[in-house]
Amino acid sequence: MKQIFTLMTVLCITISMSAQKVEYKKNMISVDGKTVAKVEVQKENLGLTKNFNLYSMNGEKLVIAVLSTEYQSDPNDNMGMYYRFTFVPTNQVGIFRIPTLGMEKGFANLIGKGQVVEGDSLNADKVADLIASKGVTPRTVVNYMLVSRNKRGPIELREGKTIEQGGEQIGFFNHTGQVNGVDMYEFFVPDGVMIARVSFAGGNNAQNFELFTARDNVRKVVSILQKEKVDFHTSAIDPNALTLKRITAWLVENNYL
Structure with a gap:
């Protein structure tokens, strides 16, 4: 009898939820x-x-x-x-x-x-x-073209979160959130295709970052060691601009961006 009552309760809840009218x-x-x-x-x-x-x-x-x-x-x-x-x-x-x-x-x-x-x-x-x-888990687009530019030129992060090298915009990034002190970002080529997701803790003192690349469909941890400790840094680009620049340099060096 108890099982029947429980079943009827669940059924009533299900019917109630499905009967909701959205306008x-x-x-x-x-x-x-x-x-x-x-x-x-x-x-x-x-x-x-x-x-x-x-x-x-x-x-x-x-x-x-x-x-x-x-x-x-x-x-x-x-x-x-x-x-x-x-x-x-x-x-x-x-x-x-x-x-x-x-x-x-x-x-x-x-x-x-x-x-x-x-x-x-x-x-x-x-x-x-x-x-x-x-929710769905669609396949990620893996084909994208890198911007032709002088790869010996300096890499610059600009206001508006764009990325430039050799005077050419080669991509942009977005901050997607922070959970328990871990910042998360996505990197894109200029036409809007996402090429990498990264996350790291420690702000501008981060020593590594977790990387997922659309091209490889692989998640791994990448080391970006630095000796000097950053006690304070302000930037109109992003609070974590120093770490983001090191990550961007790694992406460029490894032909992801």
């Missing part, structure tokens, strides 16, 4: 008639593609959803695009497929049905459930 009107997401979040749409490529920012009703940024061009599209299915979701308050990241037609509604439905928004923040457990149940 998207005027950039607002409503679940069962209650407005839970608002969406900022950033149009790219003359409106052909879009990126999204999700905010709580009090203006707290909750989710950043950016089109991920580093993943290989399915040649037999052009009805969806891969997006990288960064769940800001919980420091979680997932890859999701959003329909090409009705991108905004697709984004809203994913958020609403996932029930991840709780007031001005996110429910970390429900975010984890959403990533596990709706």
